[in-house]
Amino acid sequence: MVEVEVKIKEDMKKLGCNCDKKIVLAYYLYIYLVDQKLMYDTEYCYNKDVDTLYVVARPRKHEKLNIYVPIPTSVDVSMDLISVLQENLCTVETGPSVNLAFVEQDLTIVIYTFTKGLAERRPxxxxxxxxxxxxxxxxxxxxxxxxxxxxxxxxxxxxxxxxxxxxxxx
Structure with missing residues (x-):
């Protein structure tokens, strides 16, 4: 199991992510989605424009890919951050939603979905x-x-x- 963990973390680093904390969070999110949520077509990805390591997966075999971004609970999340993630990560295939996976220090994960366009932000x-x-x-x-x-x-x-x-x- 340790060999698999090392290989996955090395792969994440090869994608371009140099932050060990982001790699650890993405690794635990990836394992959570594969082992506990039993998701399909689970892959980890990196977007260099927003320096974000994230996971895409299908909740059910024939559903669209969903985007899961690991966020430590110690980080303040703003609507601006969510907008930047949606603009840079969402595609035609994934749709306008991004799932923020809040990761506690004990590695408990809680996922919230944010969908662009449901309600416009007022000035x-x-x-x-x-x-x-x-x-x-x-x-x-x-x-x-x-x-x-x-x-x-x-x-x-x-x-x-x-x-x-x-x-x-x-």
Whole structure:
């Protein structure tokens, strides 16, 4: 078994990855997908443009290839990173999804799928406008709640109009 591990890690290094940590993470992800998830056509790959060692595999024999990128749980993952991975790793054959395989120190692996195009990311200005609108709505609702009894009382009793120009018709 040790010989197989050494050979796989050497192959990963030959692909162009020089980071031992990335090689170890990709190795454990590869073994996890082969031995525990029993995936088909499992291969490890390297993309030099984004310096990423990843694994492709088919969950079932006749399904499309999926991309699995090992990520240590100690790394903060941003939407920008996910976008860069999707842009550089996704192909017509794999589709617009990338699976991030978060690897704990004890080698526990949890996989999350991110699919490009399901929802567009809003610009910062639009997010701020939505936040301000929500704050106004909260303020108005709190004012209505505070004055609810007065508003209801005025509504039931006809209210009071301070405008001298109003005329009441009989």
């Amino acid at each position: 910062a200005e639009a997010i701020e406008q939505v936040r301000q609108k929500a704050q106004r709505r909260i303020f108005i609702n709190s004012e209505l709640k505070k004055n609810q009894s007065k508003i209801l009382n005025d509504a039931f009793n006809g209210g009071f109009v301070e405008d001298d120009d109003c005329q009441f018709l009989d």
